[in-house]
Amino acid sequence: MFRRMGYNIKQAFVQIKRNKAMTFTSVLAITAMMLILGVFFVATININLFAEVVKQDFDMVELYIEEDYSLDGIKKIGLEYESDEGVSKVEFRSKEDALEIMKSRWGDNGYLLDNLGGNPLPDSLIVYVKDAETAKIIASEALDVEGVEDVKYYQETVEKLTKTTNFIQMASLVIMLFLVLVSIVVVSNTIKLTVFARSKEIRIMKYIGATNWFVRGPFFIEGIIIGLIAALVSTGLVAIIYDNIMAIIGADIIRILSVPIVPIEYLAVNLAIIFVALGVGIGSCGSVISMRRFLDK
Amino acid sequence: MIRFENVTKRYGENVGLEEVTINIAKGDFIFLVGPSGAGKSTFIKLILREIKPEEGEIYLDDMCVTQISNREVPKLRRKAGIVFQDFRLLEKKTVYENVAFAMEIIHKTKKEIRRQVPQILSLVGISDKAYKYPEELSAGEQQRVAIARAIVNNPTVLIADEPTGNLDPTTAMEIMDLLNKINRRGTTVVMVTHAKNIVDVMNKRVIAIKDGRIVRDECGLYDLVCEESSDDDTDEEDLYV
Numbered sequence: 001m002f003r004r005m006g007y008n009i010k011q012a013f014v015q016i017k018r019n020k021a022m023t024f025t026s027v028l029a030i031t032a033m034m035l036i037l038g039v040f041f042v043a044t045i046n047i048n049l050f051a052e053v054v055k056q057d058f059d060m061v062e063l064y065i066e067e068d069y070s071l072d073g074i075k076k077i078g079l080e081y082e083s084d085e086g087v088s089k090v091e092f093r094s095k096e097d098a099l100e101i102m103k104s105r106w107g108d109n110g111y112l113l114d115n116l117g118g119n120p121l122p123d124s125l126i127v128y129v130k131d132a133e134t135a136k137i138i139a140s141e142a143l144d145v146e147g148v149e150d151v152k153y154y155q156e157t158v159e160k161l162t163k164t165t166n167f168i169q170m171a172s173l174v175i176m177l178f179l180v181l182v183s184i185v186v187v188s189n190t191i192k193l194t195v196f197a198r199s200k201e202i203r204i205m206k207y208i209g210a211t212n213w214f215v216r217g218p219f220f221i222e223g224i225i226i227g228l229i230a231a232l233v234s235t236g237l238v239a240i241i242y243d244n245i246m247a248i249i250g251a252d253i254i255r256i257l258s259v260p261i262v263p264i265e266y267l268a269v270n271l272a273i274i275f276v277a278l279g280v281g282i283g284s285c286g287s288v289i290s291m292r293r294f295l296d297k
Numbered sequence: 298m299i300r301f302e303n304v305t306k307r308y309g310e311n312v313g314l315e316e317v318t319i320n321i322a323k324g325d326f327i328f329l330v331g332p333s334g335a336g337k338s339t340f341i342k343l344i345l346r347e348i349k350p351e352e353g354e355i356y357l358d359d360m361c362v363t364q365i366s367n368r369e370v371p372k373l374r375r376k377a378g379i380v381f382q383d384f385r386l387l388e389k390k391t392v393y394e395n396v397a398f399a400m401e402i403i404h405k406t407k408k409e410i411r412r413q414v415p416q417i418l419s420l421v422g423i424s425d426k427a428y429k430y431p432e433e434l435s436a437g438e439q440q441r442v443a444i445a446r447a448i449v450n451n452p453t454v455l456i457a458d459e460p461t462g463n464l465d466p467t468t469a470m471e472i473m474d475l476l477n478k479i480n481r482r483g484t485t486v487v488m489v490t491h492a493k494n495i496v497d498v499m500n501k502r503v504i505a506i507k508d509g510r511i512v513r514d515e516c517g518l519y520d521l522v523c524e525e526s527s528d529d530d531t532d533e534e535d536l537y538v
């Protein structure tokens with residue numbers, strides 16, 4: 001069929017022109033599928049990224065030190081933890097450092113913290129651990145240590161998060177597969193109409209010795225074109241939607257929450273690649289399926 | 298060239314062909330005659346692998362039609378030019394394009410197509426209509442185009458299922474002259490017909506089928522071979538031609 005690419009493409013466009021309404025309908029249907037798919041995709045990516053970032057807190061336990069506890073005392077606690085086999089490193093973070101870190105996280109809004117009138121943050125020890133078990137033990141026993149006021153440890157959150165993300169991933173996968181199947185059915189039905197309209201012609205072609213691929217060629221290309229158009233439209237739409245959602249939430253809030261967000265440029269490129277591959281796949285499968293019965297004999 | 302060995306084809310309870318054995322030599326011109334429902338079209342469909350027999354083997358040249366895979370069917374059909382009663386031209390293509398299309402299918406170059414198509418159009422006597430569409434042509438002219446398409450790739454056999462069925466007697470005879478001409482160029486011709494006078498005039502080998510069986514196979518006249526059935530279906534056809 002590739003020897004006759006020019007013929008196939010020309011013929012495909014003729015068919016599309018003859019069947020504008022149906023072509024439009026299937027592009028629309030596939031675009032709708034891809035939109036849902038795209039939203040799932042974007043959400044999944046962001047949730048995954050978020051989970052990854054949160055998981056980094058998993059290997060550390062933050063111990064908040066009582067107000068006015070002596071520096072020597074703090075050092076002692078630190079050394080004690082450092083001797084633990086499961087601990088890789090202990091870091092001291094003064095209340096000033098903590099404020100600095102927070103300010104940098106808040107970025108342009110950091111000035112808000114200047115008006116606090118004093119530093120409400122405590123000194124802290126950050127205990128980096130080698131495994132989750134140690135973190136659990138340290139976290140559960142730390143409150144009994146003299147000088148430790150509070151413990152920040154996200155284990156439960158992280159576990160829940162992992163479970164949730166796994167679930168979301170599985171669910172998205174199932175839904176995406178389903179959507180892809182629906183799309184294939186939609187495309188194959190559109191193309192079936194073109195095939196019906198040209199059944200006489202196809203029969204003649206077969207009589208004079210045309211191979212199945214010769215007959216299929218234009219329909220194959222037609223399917224691919226439908227898929228491609230849908231892919232491009234949906235990439236654009238998803239990008240616009242994503243951009244708008246981010247704008248509504250606002251960059252400031254996102255930064256303050258310190259939630260990482262995948263940049264739109266990166267997403268758009270990947271989405272385009274995925275959608276194009278998917279569109280071509282759906283279109284070609286749809287066309288081949290729609291002609292199966294026709295070319296059997 | 299075409300060989301049937303003990304071929305039986307049934308459609309459920311209907312008999313298409315029953316234990317047919319026959320040999321058609323290269324360069325032959327044969328008429329396939331018989332009453333309606335005798336199995337003539339079945340015979341042709343079997344050669345083209347449109348249907349498969351329950352029993353027996355069919356050969357076209359060196360190809361065993363009954364054994365080839367579906368993928369090889371196009372190759373088989375390119376060995377045979379086919380002409381139908383209802384022409385079956387592509388309506389959206391001109392005469393020239395219809396004939397050229399048969400060459401495009403087998404990946405002939407543009408140059409070959411440009412050289413070959415006018416030659417064939419002139420052979421079938423339709424050069425002046427090259428850029429007309431099928432619907433602008435008379436039935437006889439359309440059949441000429443169909444014949445041109447069938448022979449443009451130099452098939453070893455030309456198969457025609459009642460090619461004159463839709464034509465008036467004069468035009469029919471013209472088409473027969475054309476088929477004869479093609480046959481003299483070396484192409485085997487197998488033609489199904491009900492037209493007594495055509496068979497009589499041509500004086501070729503006549504194979505008569507009835508109820509799926511070959512009842513006669515000899516050179517000469519329609520009557521000679523079809524006496525048992527000449528009283529029913531064939532009469533009205535005789536009037537027509």
Ligand SMILES: Nc1ncnc2c1ncn2[C@@H]1O[C@H](COP(=O)(O)OP(=O)(O)OP(=O)(O)O)[C@@H](O)[C@H]1O
Pocket residue numbers: 308309311312313331332333334335336337338339340
């Ligand atoms: N697709 C089919 N299904 C069932 N029976 C069929 C089918 N095709 C043909 N037959 C039967 O097979 C027998 C032979 O049919 P065939 O078409 O070969 O006859 P024919 O000689 O070409 O007749 P005609 O001169 O009318 O064209 C007939 O009895 C017909 O009813």
Ligand SMILES: [Mg+2]
Pocket residue numbers: 337338339
């Ligand atoms: Mg018939």
